[in-house]
Amino acid sequence: MYTEKVMDHYRNPRNVGTIDDADMIGEAGSLACGDSLKLFIKLDGSKVVDAKFQTFGCGSAVAASSILTEMIIGKTLDEVKMITNKDIAKELDGLPAQKMHCSVMGREALEDALKKYYGEDSEEWEELELLSEAHSHDHA
Numbered sequence: 001m002y003t004e005k006v007m008d009h010y011r012n013p014r015n016v017g018t019i020d021d022a023d024m025i026g027e028a029g030s031l032a033c034g035d036s037l038k039l040f041i042k043l044d045g046s047k048v049v050d051a052k053f054q055t056f057g058c059g060s061a062v063a064a065s066s067i068l069t070e071m072i073i074g075k076t077l078d079e080v081k082m083i084t085n086k087d088i089a090k091e092l093d094g095l096p097a098q099k100m101h102c103s104v105m106g107r108e109a110l111e112d113a114l115k116k117y118y119g120e121d122s123e124e125w126e127e128l129e130l131l132s133e134a135h136s137h138d139h140a
């Protein structure tokens, strides 16, 4: 039911922990299950140079958060903000339908980090909100 990649990231999660001098921190909780995720991001200019996470979440949340940190390290914020929960699931070679909300939590923590970083009144954040509406989160 779970792909090799999910199992691998669940058993050996990458980038677990915190970053003391993080430039961005995002938090999200899943309404579907009550689990939560905290994401720490370190920047060099607008490029992500490090990312770590802590989650009180299920195995799929651990796997999704782990792969998300790998996906964003080395990317610019402009690239990072385009990442959807479907991209996260795809990178794991798929998640069972009833576990898609675990990847949504990853996307939402990322969004929260971007929102706090840019500020809610910024143009970037408005743009981002439109983007995420267009992507319409897959809560299935």
Ligand code: FES
Residues within 6 Å of the ligand: 030, 033, 034, 035, 057, 058, 059, 060, 061, 099, 101, 102, 105
């Ligand atoms: Fe809660 Fe997966 S069941 S995050």
